[in-house]
Amino acid sequence: MPFNRSVLESGATVVTETMSEVRSVSVGFWFDVGSRDEPIELAGTSHFLEHLLFKGTPTRTAKDIANVFDAVGGDVNAFTSKEYTCYYARVLDQDLPMATEVLADMITNSMIKGDELESERKVILEEIAMHEDAPDELVHDLFYRGVWQDHPLGRPVLGYEDTIASVGRELITSYWRERYSPLNLVVAASGNLEHDALVASVDSLFPSTKGLRTARHDPFPALGTKAHVFNRPTEQAHIVFGTEGVSRGDDDRHALGVIDTVLGGGMSSRLFQEVREKRGLAYSVFSYRALYAETGTFAVYAGTTPQNADTVMDIVKDQIDSILSDGITEEELKRAKGHIKGSLVLSAEDPGSRMNRLGRQQITTGEILSIDELIDRYDRIEMEDIRRVAARVLGGGKFGVTVLGPFDEGAFDRYAA
Numbered sequence: 333m334p335f336n337r338s339v340l341e342s343g344a345t346v347v348t349e350t351m352s353e354v355r356s357v358s359v360g361f362w363f364d365v366g367s368r369d370e371p372i373e374l375a376g377t378s379h380f381l382e383h384l385l386f387k388g389t390p391t392r393t394a395k396d397i398a399n400v401f402d403a404v405g406g407d408v409n410a411f412t413s414k415e416y417t418c419y420y421a422r423v424l425d426q427d428l429p430m431a432t433e434v435l436a437d438m439i440t441n442s443m444i445k446g447d448e449l450e451s452e453r454k455v456i457l458e459e460i461a462m463h464e465d466a467p468d469e470l471v472h473d474l475f476y477r478g479v480w481q482d483h484p485l486g487r488p489v490l491g492y493e494d495t496i497a498s499v500g501r502e503l504i505t506s507y508w509r510e511r512y513s514p515l516n517l518v519v520a521a522s523g524n525l526e527h528d529a530l531v532a533s534v535d536s537l538f539p540s541t542k543g544l545r546t547a548r549h550d551p552f553p554a555l556g557t558k559a560h561v562f563n564r565p566t567e568q569a570h571i572v573f574g575t576e577g578v579s580r581g582d583d584d585r586h587a588l589g590v591i592d593t594v595l596g597g598g599m600s601s602r603l604f605q606e607v608r609e610k611r612g613l614a615y616s617v618f619s620y621r622a623l624y625a626e627t628g629t630f631a632v633y634a635g636t637t638p639q640n641a642d643t644v645m646d647i648v649k650d651q652i653d654s655i656l657s658d659g660i661t662e663e664e665l666k667r668a669k670g671h672i673k674g675s676l677v678l679s680a681e682d683p684g685s686r687m688n689r690l691g692r693q694q695i696t697t698g699e700i701l702s703i704d705e706l707i708d709r710y711d712r713i714e715m716e717d718i719r720r721v722a723a724r725v726l727g728g729g730k731f732g733v734t735v736l737g738p739f740d741e742g743a744f745d746r747y748a749a
Contacts, residue, residue: 346520357521359431363517367484368550379489379491381507382411384449387444387445388443388448389441409421478560561743562734567637568637569635569641571733575725584724591660594668595651596619600671607636617635655722655726669711673707731747
């Protein structure tokens with residue numbers, strides 16, 4: 333369906349997609365600020381704020397916020413990434429004005445009381461500790477830290493124990509007031525709604541133009557290509573092997589998505605079939621790509637027993653080399669396109685998925701593509717595009733390796749470039 337977009341005098345942008353066949357609405361308040369925008373002494377503040385803004389305003393307690401959504405069967409939540417933060421709700425169409433007003437109240441009027449801050453500080457520290465105890469999750473943060481060294485993109489979204497333990501209310505509040513401005517705001521909504529009514533609501537709730545627009549000028553270091561081994565007495569070896577990918581606005585991102593699907597994007601992918609189905613070497617193996625403003629990553633994850641780690645690494649390298657030297661087959665290209673297009677269409681049936689697509693596209697590239705336009709982009713990908721993008725991303729020979737498990741330093745040096 334066509335979307336509507338309005339830019340308000342305050343600088344906020346409202347994008348909507350009407351689905352008249354449903355009775356619900358998903359709305360998200362997206363801010364163009366994430367963990368990469370934090371000074372090192374505030375690492376983790378964006379995620380900390382995500383928790384704190386649910387703790388109450390002058391007119392609503394935290395319980396009031398929960399009660400008002402529970403009373404209408406709705407959901408409210410938030411998430412933080414490296415480059416944006418989103419507060420969102422899903423409600424019946426008649427309850428959209430309530431959801432919009434409550435979210436705006438949280439975002440602009442939260443009190444961040446000292447006792448609430450200290451209570452939530454403990455929660456975040458527990459979350460960091462829990463993350464440290466989940467090696468299959470932690471290894472990805474360690475990989476980013478290794479390949480991007482001291483760049484802000486290499487920091488974990490949760491921050492560090494010492495920064496969360498020490499950051500004070502004044503610094504958090506100052507960061508919030510500067511960054512959560514209409515200039516950084518996209519309100520995205522999908523479902524049974526009227527665009528003009530939502531625009532009028534947002535216009536009244538965010539009249540100010542105060543605050544900073546996020547600007548990113550961090551120089552990128554050369555891709556780190558060392559092998560980083562983190563010795564842990566785990567039952568499995570957790571491996572991430574990856575290289576530099578493409579940025580979120582790069583024209584090659586769709587062809588890279590096809591390569592990702594062929595290599596490790598599903599049950600029919602090369603890695604799943606070769607590593608798990610044929611040899612039984614791993615329960616979990618997949619490839620993935622991450623796209624950011626100026627760069628990205630393309631990586632493979634595998635969890636295997638320590639004695640099979642070298643074998644799995646060899647298979648991963650062989651499959652990457654095979655795509656570089658021999659390309660992919662016509663059948664793989666057709667199947668990967670079908671997989672991607674099917675996933676796009678299925679996701680379009682859900683207002684929440686549509687809202688996420690609208691908000692993410694608007695805040696990252698400013699280019700909003702309909703499902704049909706996205707499908708057309710994938711339909712136009714040919715073998716020559718696959719060969720060219722594979723050579724560009726996988727053919728540079730620069731790969732970083734991160735392994736978490738019972739290994740000595742240097743055990744995987746031969747896999748790093």
